[in-house]
Amino acid sequence: MQLLNREAYLNYITDSYIRPHFTRAGYTIPDNVRMSCSLTSRKKHIGECWSSIASEDNTFEIFIAPKIADSNEVIAILIHELIHATVGLQAGHGKEFKQCALSVGLQGKMTSTTASPDLEDQINIWIAESGNYPHAPLTQSNIKKQSTRQIKCVCLACDYQVYTSRKWLDIAMPTCPNDSCDQMGYEMNLG
Numbered sequence: 505m506q507l508l509n510r511e512a513y514l515n516y517i518t519d520s521y522i523r524p525h526f527t528r529a530g531y532t533i534p535d536n537v538r539m540s541c542s543l544t545s546r547k548k549h550i551g552e553c554w555s556s557i558a559s560e561d562n563t564f565e566i567f568i569a570p571k572i573a574d575s576n577e578v579i580a581i582l583i584h585e586l587i588h589a590t591v592g593l594q595a596g597h598g599k600e601f602k603q604c605a606l607s608v609g610l611q612g613k614m615t616s617t618t619a620s621p622d623l624e625d626q627i628n629i630w631i632a633e634s635g636n637y638p639h640a641p642l643t644q645s646n647i648k649k650q651s652t653r654q655i656k657c658v659c660l661a662c663d664y665q666v667y668t669s670r671k672w673l674d675i676a677m678p679t680c681p682n683d684s685c686d687q688m689g690y691e692m693n694l695g
Contacts, residue, residue, distance in 0.1 A: 510639050514539040514568070517579060521630045522586060529607040533590050534564060539582065541639060542567040551581035553588035564589040573641040575631045580619040583608060 518539065526533050536556055544552045544567050551572075554565040566585040572578055587608070591600040597614035605614060609623025619627060654667040659680040666678050 508638055510541040510568075510637065511539060513634070513637055514541075514566075514578075514582060517630060517634060518582065518586065520634070521626075522579075522583060525626070526586070526590065526608055529604070531590050531604055531607065533586050536562055537564045537566060537586065537589050539566040539568070539585075541570050544569050550577075551585045553585040553593065555593045556589075570639070570642040573637060573639045575637040576619065576624065576627050578637045578639075579627050579630065580610070580617070580623070583619075583623075584610060584617050 518533070518537070523533050534556075544550070550569045552567045554567075556562045556564045559565055566582065566589065568578055568581055568585075572581065584605070587601055587604045587610070588595075591604050595601045602614050605611075605617055609620045609626065610617035611620045612618045653670075655670060655673060657666050657668060657673075657678050658664070659682070661684075662680065662682050664680045664682060668678060672678075
């Protein structure tokens with residue numbers, strides 16, 4: 505069976521395999537969990553679990569970074585994030601988290617766990633039965649980076665605005681066309 509949608513895949517793997525796996529280890533994943541492939545709040549994060557109190561409908565939100573496409577790695581990250589939802593985010597990566605992680609087959613440093621050999625074997629069975637994660641990694645290596653950034657210059661007296669480059673600011677600050685104003689300042693334009 506090959507699921508065509510990433511979210512459907514994450515939900516199917518969770519409901520069909522990970523929930524029973526946690527139950528056998530003595531843990532219950534809450535029902536109010538949503539999972540998706542999404543950008544994380546920090547570039548270096550490969551997965552995140554957001555507290556149910558952050559969601560208007562009281563749902564834990566789990567995000568798998570789009571740069572990750574390997575099915576085994578995605579499932580191991582998903583398990584890690586589901587542990588946060590199971591033991592509560594207030595537990596951090598402390599004792600409760602570690603007990604659950606070790607019980608379900610994660611190993612290593614608790615802030616960056618990996619699947620143990622036994623869990624890896626189990627994940628391979630799940631993938632053989634369900635197919636691979638339907639995703640190709642997203643990278644920015646093919647995107648041309650912007651080489652210049654326009655700088656917003658604003659008259660502090662009348663709010664007149666003009667955009668220019670650093671090159672021209674190094675030569676001279678623009679002046680406001682309103683003769684009674686002479687208070688130009690500038691800020692980086694982030695948009």
